[in-house]
Amino acid sequence: ALANGTIAAAGLDVFADEPNVPRALLEAPNTSLLPHVGSASEHTRRAMADLCVDNLISWFSERRPLTPVPETVEVKPRG
Secondary structure, eight states, X not given: OTTTTSSOOEEESOOTTTTOOOHHHHHOXXXXXXXXXXXXXXXXHHHHHHHHHHHHHXXXXXXXXXXXXXXXXXXXXXX
């Protein structure tokens, strides 16, 4: 879509196979590629920390995380 103009341009900071970036994106004149820093603000980092704490509280009180990720769906708490 970038190559044929369907999408005019793209700014990306996340890649499917990090840390590898596809050569086509590196060479495309209509891309702006950045390291993964999109969440690097004080507000966002505080929200991330709060969510971590909320997940821990949920895990130990309700035996489930608030925001499960696919890799951990089958993980069960001990005890």
